[in-house]
Amino acid sequence: xxxxxxxxxxxxxxxxxxxxxxxxxxxxxxxxxxxxxxxxxxxxxxxxxxxxxxxxxxxxxxxxxxxxxxxxxxxxxxxxxxxxxxxxxxxxxxxxxxxxxxxxxxxxxxxxxxxxxxxxxxxxxxxxxxxxxxxxxxxxxxxxxxxxxxxxxxxxxxxxxxxxxxxxxxxxxxxxxxxxxxxxxxxxxxxxxxxxxxxxxxxxxxxxxxxxxxxxxxxxxxxxxxxxxxxxxxxxxxxxxxxxxxxxxxxxxxxxxxxxxxxxxxxxxxxxxxxxxx
Amino acid sequence: xxxxxxxxxxxxxxxxxxxxxxxxxxxxxxxxxxxxxxxxxxxxxxxxxxxxxxxxxxxxxxxxxxxxxxxxxxxxxxxxxxxxxxxxxxxxxxxxxxxxxxxxxxxxxxxxxx
Numbered sequence: 001x002x003x004x005x006x007x008x009x010x011x012x013x014x015x016x017x018x019x020x021x022x023x024x025x026x027x028x029x030x031x032x033x034x035x036x037x038x039x040x041x042x043x044x045x046x047x048x049x050x051x052x053x054x055x056x057x058x059x060x061x062x063x064x065x066x067x068x069x070x071x072x073x074x075x076x077x078x079x080x081x082x083x084x085x086x087x088x089x090x091x092x093x094x095x096x097x098x099x100x101x102x103x104x105x106x107x108x109x110x111x112x113x114x115x116x117x118x119x120x121x122x123x124x125x126x127x128x129x130x131x132x133x134x135x136x137x138x139x140x141x142x143x144x145x146x147x148x149x150x151x152x153x154x155x156x157x158x159x160x161x162x163x164x165x166x167x168x169x170x171x172x173x174x175x176x177x178x179x180x181x182x183x184x185x186x187x188x189x190x191x192x193x194x195x196x197x198x199x200x201x202x203x204x205x206x207x208x209x210x211x212x213x214x215x216x217x218x219x220x221x222x223x224x225x226x227x228x229x230x231x232x233x234x235x236x237x238x239x240x241x242x243x244x245x246x247x248x249x250x251x252x253x254x255x256x257x258x259x260x261x262x263x264x265x266x267x268x269x270x271x272x273x274x275x276x277x278x
Numbered sequence: 279x280x281x282x283x284x285x286x287x288x289x290x291x292x293x294x295x296x297x298x299x300x301x302x303x304x305x306x307x308x309x310x311x312x313x314x315x316x317x318x319x320x321x322x323x324x325x326x327x328x329x330x331x332x333x334x335x336x337x338x339x340x341x342x343x344x345x346x347x348x349x350x351x352x353x354x355x356x357x358x359x360x361x362x363x364x365x366x367x368x369x370x371x372x373x374x375x376x377x378x379x380x381x382x383x384x385x386x387x388x389x390x391x392x
Contacts, residue, residue, distance in 0.1 A: 052380050057279055101283060102283050156362050
């Protein structure tokens with residue numbers, strides 16, 4: 001599939017580059033969050049994921065107002081296509097009901113008071129396809145998508161392509177890279193470590209081989225570890241769980257998986273992991 | 279937000295969808311009155327509604343209910359022009375059925391949440 005090159009693009013952005021991972025501890029809950037416009041956190045680790053409407057409807061929330069997750073991964077921005085089933089102009093927004101054959105969802109486009117003039121001309125015809133870029137929102141227990149941009153789909157192949165791309169991303173995150181895809185497709189994050197491993201205890205097995213046999217979630221933990229400065233002491237499972245926002249049990253399971261695959265090792269205790277050739 | 283799906287199918291799968299609403303993308307082979315014959319990995323007869331504007335030779339997307347005689351009672355139809363790659367359409371049908379999780383709400387399961 002031609003979407004292979006997208007693989008790297010969806011990996012999480014480096015935390016380390018953001019100016020010290022320690023800061024992460026208070027950004028989410030602390031006073032800094034309040035100063036950011038409603039989002040509650042920075043845009044540094046935003047992703048844009050192609051999804052089906054069914055995935056949007058089934059996205060999980062650990063608790064009200066928690067970030068939405070699809071396939072266990074936090075999603076911030078999503079893009080999808082759908083047929084316009086209904087348009088209802090409101091005072092502050094225009095609400096669309098979009099149907100892509102997998103489900104129906106409400107999409108709200110907020111009107112910009114400064115651009116009152118273009119609010120009147122909604123160019124979307126009923127039963128035509130549009131593409132939406134937006135964020136998942138929950139209001140009064142009702143889920144909708146807040147659209148940044150809605151555009152008409154002029155070529156029906158885009159609809160097909162989108163559904164295939166959403167499938168590809170789902171499979172990428174749940175099953176990992178296709179077996180055929182080699183180191184190159186694994187993204188820069190992994191290839192960094194291919195050369196360094198020669199002298200390490202694992203022998204001559206390239207790191208990519210070790211990573212290939214682990215689960216997608218374990219690979220994310222590895223990716224996170226490799227993007228985080230942990231010093232020589234490694235990073236405790238509690239911290240990994242907190243910052244990746246997954247359960248501690250899951251982190252420990254992934255840690256075990258990665259350690260037995262020979263790509264990480266435990267340091268000061270059994271719950272502190274470091275990358276083997278960092 | 280509604281957990282209702284109209285799965286994308288081809289004529290190869292139609293017999294397992296009797297009584298259900300489905301979506302078919304295919305080429306309009308014949309138009310006769312309010313009946314159309316659509317090719318999607320085989321022929322499907324579609325009973326059109328009054329406001330259908332399909333064009334013979336063009337691609338079309340129809341949504342409707344599969345009747346016991348394996349024809350489709352169309353509720354919505356869209357002319358898609360002549361630039362639709364039917365191989366890709368078939369790939370989407372395949373993906374739909376290989377990854378049902380992404381595409382199809384099964385009526386038996388209650389998957390709604392708050």
